[in-house]
Amino acid sequence: MSAYLRLRAVPPPALRNSxxxxxxxxxxxxEAVRHHEEVLDERYLDQERLYAGAHPQRAENRPHTQVVLGGRPVFRRDxxxxxxxxxxxxxARRVAGFLSAADFETLWNAVRDDLLPRYGGTPAEPETWAAFAAAHQELRAFYAQTAACGDAVVKRLPADARPTG
Incomplete structure (x- = not known):
């Protein structure tokens, strides 16, 4: 089983609850996928931490909780x-708006002390920062393109993926 999180854009009229x-x-x-997709590597749970602590302008929107692991679950028997x-x-439009306004440095500084020990500590900060910043930019671009097309997002997570607190 892959440890990757995959996100794909789908036109809303084609979306099925199956x-x-x-x-x-x-x-x-x-058959229904637009030609844009995003794939996050095994760090996707830690990438989620960047957004879990962010505060949107309006609490009822909560786009920060939907960037990585958010969405309505479609249950499987297996x-x-x-x-x-x-x-x-x-x-998806709200997430795109959140990401376009989000300051990566602010997000990083809120979780830096929690994440760095898992990636080699302070000596590895430049590489770790760069990897998370790149994923943030990729997510920003994916959601911006998805919103521009008016698409929904379908996400496939490994079976053992669980949101972080």
């Missing part, structure tokens, strides 16, 4: 299969 249909969207040539989540196009 785990089987959603899973097919991650196969090569998925718990060992990858977990699936869906963000509506409206939610």
């Amino acid at each position: 785990a089987t249909w959603l899973e097919r969207q991650f196969e090569e040539g998925g 718990r060992h299969r990858p977990r699936l989540l869906v963000l509506t196009s409206a939610q």
Whole structure:
């Protein structure tokens, strides 16, 4: 099982509430997928930490909680299969707005002390910072393009993925 988180944009009219249909969207040539996708490596749970502590301008929006692990779950019978989540196009637009306004340095500084020990400590900070900053930029670009197309987002997480607190 891959430790990667995959996000794909899907036009809202094509979206189905079926785990089987959603899973097919991650196969090569998925029928409804736009030609944009984002893949986060095994650090995606730590990437989630960047956004978990962020404070949006309006609490009811909560786009900061939807960037990585957020979305409506689509349940499967087999718990060992990858977990699936869906963000509506409206939610994807809010996430895009949050990311376009988010200051990476502020997000990083809030979690720096928690993350650095897992990646080699202070000596490895330049490389660790760069990896997380690059993923942040990739997510920002993915959601901006998704919002511009008016698409929803389908996410496939490893079966054992759990949100961090």
